[in-house]
Amino acid sequence: MITVKSECYCALCRNKRTVYAKRSLSLVNYLLAAAFTVALTWLLWHQADARGLLIYIGAIAIAEIFILLRRRTGLACPHCGFDPVLYSRNQATARDLVIKHLETRQEDPNVWLARRPPIRGASRRKKNKDSTREIIV
Numbered sequence: 344m345i346t347v348k349s350e351c352y353c354a355l356c357r358n359k360r361t362v363y364a365k366r367s368l369s370l371v372n373y374l375l376a377a378a379f380t381v382a383l384t385w386l387l388w389h390q391a392d393a394r395g396l397l398i399y400i401g402a403i404a405i406a407e408i409f410i411l412l413r414r415r416t417g418l419a420c421p422h423c424g425f426d427p428v429l430y431s432r433n434q435a436t437a438r439d440l441v442i443k444h445l446e447t448r449q450e451d452p453n454v455w456l457a458r459r460p461p462i463r464g465a466s467r468r469k470k471n472k473d474s475t476r477e478i479i480v
Protein backbone atom coordinates (compact mmCIF):
# COMPACT_ATOMS: atom_id res chain seq x y z
CA MET A 344 0.00 0.00 0.00
CA ILE A 345 1.35 3.35 -0.99
CA THR A 346 1.17 5.91 1.75
CA VAL A 347 -0.02 9.23 0.45
CA LYS A 348 0.44 11.11 3.70
CA SER A 349 3.20 11.08 6.24
CA GLU A 350 3.57 12.65 9.63
CA CYS A 351 6.30 15.08 10.52
CA TYR A 352 7.05 17.88 12.92
CA CYS A 353 7.07 21.56 12.08
CA ALA A 354 10.53 23.06 12.12
CA LEU A 355 9.29 26.22 13.79
CA CYS A 356 6.59 25.30 16.31
CA ARG A 357 7.44 21.58 16.63
CA ASN A 358 3.82 20.49 16.43
CA LYS A 359 3.03 17.20 14.78
CA ARG A 360 1.33 17.49 11.42
CA THR A 361 0.55 15.57 8.29
CA VAL A 362 1.96 16.30 4.84
CA TYR A 363 1.39 14.69 1.47
CA ALA A 364 4.29 12.41 0.65
CA LYS A 365 3.26 11.55 -2.88
CA ARG A 366 5.50 13.38 -5.34
CA SER A 367 4.50 11.99 -8.69
CA LEU A 368 1.95 9.84 -10.45
CA SER A 369 1.48 6.23 -9.49
CA LEU A 370 0.47 3.29 -11.66
CA VAL A 371 -3.14 3.75 -10.56
CA ASN A 372 -3.09 7.35 -11.79
CA TYR A 373 -1.79 6.25 -15.20
CA LEU A 374 -4.47 3.59 -15.43
CA LEU A 375 -7.19 6.04 -14.44
CA ALA A 376 -5.94 8.50 -17.06
CA ALA A 377 -6.04 5.72 -19.65
CA ALA A 378 -9.60 4.76 -18.66
CA PHE A 379 -10.65 8.40 -18.82
CA THR A 380 -9.03 8.69 -22.24
CA VAL A 381 -10.77 5.60 -23.60
CA ALA A 382 -14.13 6.76 -22.27
CA LEU A 383 -13.75 10.28 -23.65
CA THR A 384 -12.46 9.02 -27.01
CA TRP A 385 -15.42 6.68 -27.42
CA LEU A 386 -17.76 9.43 -26.32
CA LEU A 387 -16.41 11.95 -28.82
CA TRP A 388 -15.60 9.85 -31.89
CA HIS A 389 -17.42 6.53 -31.25
CA GLN A 390 -14.25 4.61 -32.16
CA ALA A 391 -10.60 4.42 -31.22
CA ASP A 392 -8.84 7.51 -32.46
CA ALA A 393 -5.24 8.68 -32.45
CA ARG A 394 -6.33 12.01 -31.02
CA GLY A 395 -6.99 10.12 -27.82
CA LEU A 396 -3.24 10.09 -27.22
CA LEU A 397 -3.34 13.85 -26.88
CA ILE A 398 -6.16 13.51 -24.36
CA TYR A 399 -4.09 10.92 -22.50
CA ILE A 400 -1.06 13.23 -22.36
CA GLY A 401 -3.24 16.11 -21.22
CA ALA A 402 -4.88 13.99 -18.52
CA ILE A 403 -1.48 12.89 -17.21
CA ALA A 404 -0.21 16.47 -17.21
CA ILE A 405 -3.25 17.73 -15.32
CA ALA A 406 -3.00 14.91 -12.77
CA GLU A 407 0.69 15.62 -12.24
CA ILE A 408 0.00 19.32 -11.75
CA PHE A 409 -2.69 18.61 -9.17
CA ILE A 410 -0.44 16.23 -7.25
CA LEU A 411 2.38 18.76 -7.18
CA LEU A 412 0.04 21.60 -6.15
CA ARG A 413 -1.50 19.48 -3.41
CA ARG A 414 1.91 18.61 -2.03
CA ARG A 415 3.15 22.18 -2.25
CA THR A 416 0.09 23.76 -0.63
CA GLY A 417 0.12 21.16 2.14
CA LEU A 418 3.66 21.93 3.23
CA ALA A 419 2.78 25.06 5.19
CA CYS A 420 2.18 24.33 8.86
CA PRO A 421 -1.48 24.75 9.83
CA HIS A 422 -0.50 25.75 13.36
CA CYS A 423 2.00 28.53 12.75
CA GLY A 424 1.94 29.04 8.96
CA PHE A 425 5.61 28.21 8.50
CA ASP A 426 6.40 27.21 4.91
CA PRO A 427 9.79 25.47 4.63
CA VAL A 428 10.03 25.83 0.85
CA LEU A 429 9.31 29.54 0.98
CA TYR A 430 11.75 29.88 3.86
CA SER A 431 14.53 28.31 1.81
CA ARG A 432 13.86 30.77 -1.03
CA ASN A 433 12.91 33.97 0.77
CA GLN A 434 13.27 34.15 4.54
CA ALA A 435 11.76 37.63 4.93
CA THR A 436 8.54 36.69 3.15
CA ALA A 437 8.29 33.45 5.13
CA ARG A 438 8.72 35.39 8.37
CA ASP A 439 6.04 37.90 7.35
CA LEU A 440 3.61 35.09 6.51
CA VAL A 441 4.18 33.43 9.88
CA ILE A 442 3.57 36.71 11.70
CA LYS A 443 0.41 37.34 9.66
CA HIS A 444 -0.82 33.79 10.29
CA LEU A 445 -0.23 34.07 14.03
CA GLU A 446 -2.02 37.44 14.17
CA THR A 447 -4.97 35.94 12.32
CA ARG A 448 -5.09 33.01 14.71
CA GLN A 449 -4.95 35.28 17.74
CA GLU A 450 -8.16 36.94 16.58
CA ASP A 451 -9.96 33.65 15.92
CA PRO A 452 -12.27 32.68 18.83
CA ASN A 453 -12.17 29.02 17.79
CA VAL A 454 -8.50 29.00 18.64
CA TRP A 455 -9.21 30.52 22.04
CA LEU A 456 -11.60 27.69 22.88
CA ALA A 457 -9.40 24.95 21.49
CA ARG A 458 -8.72 22.02 23.71
CA ARG A 459 -5.01 22.34 23.13
CA PRO A 460 -3.25 25.61 22.43
CA PRO A 461 -2.33 25.97 18.76
CA ILE A 462 1.30 26.61 19.49
CA ARG A 463 3.00 25.01 22.35
CA GLY A 464 6.65 24.75 22.89
CA ALA A 465 8.05 21.30 23.08
CA SER A 466 9.47 20.48 26.43
CA ARG A 467 13.17 20.87 26.49
CA ARG A 468 15.04 18.31 28.42
CA LYS A 469 17.41 19.80 30.86
CA LYS A 470 20.81 18.31 31.19
CA ASN A 471 21.31 16.68 34.48
CA LYS A 472 24.82 17.44 35.57
CA ASP A 473 24.88 14.51 37.94
CA SER A 474 23.75 12.03 35.31
CA THR A 475 25.94 9.04 34.73
CA ARG A 476 24.38 8.32 31.37
CA GLU A 477 26.87 8.48 28.54
CA ILE A 478 26.37 8.75 24.86
CA ILE A 479 27.39 5.52 23.19
CA VAL A 480 28.30 5.86 19.54
Ligand SMILES: [Zn+2]
Nearest residue numbers: 353356420423
Ligand atom coordinates in the same frame (compact mmCIF):
# COMPACT_ATOMS: atom_id res chain seq x y z
ZN1 LIG B 1 4.34 25.10 12.74
